[in-house]
Amino acid sequence: MKRILALAAVLAALPSFLQAQETAASPNPQPSASAASPTPTPAASAASSSVPDEAALYALGVSAARGLDGLDLTPSEAQSVMKGFADSLANKASDVDLAATRPKIKALAEARASARLEKEKARGKAYREEAAKAKDAAAWPSGLIYTEIKAGSGDSPGASDTVKVHYRGTLVDGTEFDSSAKRGESASFPVNGVIRCWTEGLQKMKVGGKSRMVCPPEIAYGDRGAPPAIPHGATLVFDVELLEVVKATPAKGGVKTPPLRPAP
Secondary structure, three states, X not given: OHHHHHHHHHHHHHHHHHXXXXXXXXXXXXXXXXXXXXXXXXXXXXXXXXXXXXHHHHHHHHHHHHOOHHHXXXXXXXXXXXXXXXXXXXXXXXXXXXXXXXXXHHHHHHHHHHHHHHHHHHHXXXXXHHHOOOOOEEEOOOOOEEEEEEOOEOOOOOOOOEEEEEEEXXXXXXXXXXXXXXXXXXXXXXXXXXXXXXXXXXXXXXXXXXXXXXXXXXXXXXXXXXXXXXXXXXXXXXXXXXXXXXXXXXXXXXXXOOOOOOOO
16 A cells, blocks of 8 residues: 555656646757857756656656556556546546545555465465475475575574574575675674574574575565565575574573664
């Protein structure tokens, strides 16, 4: 619903934008051969910048349309939306009762969001079923599918320890949504300060080891996901390399100090 409301704000601004374009001064005439300088005056610059090019206008339309991505409109439904768009810009939609139709728009958005969620969860389930059949894959009661790619050495990190890792995160279709390597630096965090899938998987690793963790939504970002990068109900795939483990410092009495959690 937030994306749809954002789209409404964009559309609401368009009539004012177009009216401003109609009342703007006409483009400056071509300078004569006797013009003293090719540098435009401030007034000329302002007039020129007020006239967008075709690419900017097209991008404006693309930006507005992306606000409707979550509705999964059919071609015929999209045509109805475009007609409403065009009629509104031409002031032909004044008889539409927006207050009366708002509940219908909300119901449509909720129904399509629910359908998209179920589709994403079904796709993730099918992927996990295949991943669990892979060589050396181990399916754990939590739903984590863990595969050791390269064995490490030494002790495994505990829940209160801090680790340094390199990782790459993808969706089940291979779309990459995060990569420490692409950022050019490793990531450090407490083992129990991340998603449950990682908290469990990291404790099975040793320094120098590499693994693949397939995480169902229940131990990742759940039904809410982390839009726009991570869809609602998404199953996630992480390739992780454990670089270092920093053991938690015991407090007085032998009790480990609680790790700081990353800021929300």
